[in-house]
Amino acid sequence: MASPGQDTVEERLRFDEQALARYLVSQGLPGVEGGALRVKKFGYGQSNPTYCLDAHGGQRYVLRKQPPGKLIRGAHAVDREYRVMKALGQVGYEVPVVHALCEDSKVIGTSFYVMSFVKGHIPDNGLLKLPKDRRRPAMEAIVQSLAKLHSYDPNTLGLLSGKPYGKMGGFYERQIRTMKRTSEAQVSGSDGHIPPMKRLDELIRLFEANMPPDRSCVIHGDWKPDNLILSPDGQPKVLAVVDWELSTIGHPMSDLANLCLPYHLGGLGRLVGYPALGSEEDGSAIPEEEVPLLDAQRQGFRRYLEQGHKAESHKHGVLRTSLAIVLCCSRGPDPNKQGGA
Structure with missing residues (x-):
């Protein structure tokens, strides 16, 4: 995944970071025991807002959530993303490791899931920027x-x-x-x-x-x-x-x-x-x-x-x-x- 970019997140896309930290602690994610997370929004993934979570000990995660507001039925289905990635990961396919799916909107306002950060290169669609x-x-x-x-x-x-x-x-x-x-x-x-x-x-x-x-x-x-x-x-x-x-x-x-x-x-x-x-x-x-x-x-x-x-x-x-x-x-x-x- 590309390096995260935005320290400043527009108000409508912000959420309660402490509530998120408490939830992740309850899920046993390594590095979040102290409850402190540094949250930055990626510049892509606009349909489902995507954030980088930096935790203690160099642990890094990615959060994908539904956007705020009224949603079209069937759109922004983060639960489907989580489900297929979990299933594919269990048979050895190349997907990020998924850690938690939360469908309780009381935590950060919408459903979301958390996966591991994958360090690598995201190419352009024409591959013309590659050597x-x-x-x-x-x-x-x-x-x-x-x-x-x-x-x-x-x-x-x-x-x-x-x-x-x-x-x-x-x-x-x-x-x-x-x-x-x-x-x-x-x-x-x-x-x-x-x-x-x-x-x-x-x-x-x-x-x-x-x-x-x-x-x-x-x-x-x-x-x-x-x-x-x-x-x-x-x-x-x-x-x-x-x-x-x-x-x-x-x-x-x-x-x-x-x-x-x-x-x-x-x-x-x-x-x-x-x-x-x-x-x-x-x-x-x-x-x-x-x-x-x-x-x-x-x-x-x-x-x-x-x-x-x-x-x-x-x-x-x-x-x-x-x-x-x-x-x-x-x-x-x-x-x-x-x-x-």
């Missing part, structure tokens, strides 16, 4: 970690029992229905400021004609390099995967497509938070050889298949369909129109 000789091995490590995630059986992880974590099967069908319903709701709720999604019916026919074979596994839901922590030196290695807020049971191609997304967006990437790969950025064009995925993508697919995933996963059309669904379901606002997306 050239680290880009391909970094991408291979990222894809290997993804293939490992997709190899786990949700039932074996305990994610199909108790509180529902997701549905087996029909992931893309549900995504398409959601896309259509969302587009209709945006139009009806924006007083005409947001137009219908262009050629939506054509897109749906395209998706349905190129639907990949139905598969189900645990997916991250927002798989991209800046949600991974890499080893800072030597051969790139994924130390931890973070930000599991969108995780569910779904189709593995959705994660792989999300990873490939910035290499297919060009200048549109800026609208959804990606670099404009393959186009002019800051006055200079990025040559093709600078884009690490062009070569590493082939290696990544090979590594992905070596982990036991089916060969049809990279047939022509399947990944493109996945990419299109990811793009359409996460489309940003039209900068030439008023209103949000």
Whole structure:
């Protein structure tokens, strides 16, 4: 995780640090016995505010909490993050160690969980800030970690029992229905400021004609390099995967497509938070050889298949369909129109 940044936290995101310390003492976390914690807010993790907790003896933890105020049902589900990270950690997957989940809002005002701090490097989504000789091995490590995630059986992880974590099967069908319903709701709720999604019916026919074979596994839901922590030196290695807020049971191609997304967006990437790969950025064009995925993508697919995933996963059309669904379901606002997306 990157070094924490903000000593001064805006008032609405502050909480009772002594109440937190007392709670952590009750949970037996090392280093908090004296009740003194130094709390700093990270500059990222804005959906679920994220804080660094420095305790005695060099112990360092990370707290993720729900934001204050009224929440949309199902959003900011820190309990889901905690649940999947705990399950994956128990089978040796690369996630931070989780220590405690508190759903009692009386402690600091919202639900939260605490995990260990992982020291490492968070790359940019295009990997262009990495030294050239680290880009391909970094991408291979990222894809290997993804293939490992997709190899786990949700039932074996305990994610199909108790509180529902997701549905087996029909992931893309549900995504398409959601896309259509969302587009209709945006139009009806924006007083005409947001137009219908262009050629939506054509897109749906395209998706349905190129639907990949139905598969189900645990997916991250927002798989991209800046949600991974890499080893800072030597051969790139994924130390931890973070930000599991969108995780569910779904189709593995959705994660792989999300990873490939910035290499297919060009200048549109800026609208959804990606670099404009393959186009002019800051006055200079990025040559093709600078884009690490062009070569590493082939290696990544090979590594992905070596982990036991089916060969049809990279047939022509399947990944493109996945990419299109990811793009359409996460489309940003039209900068030439008023209103949000």
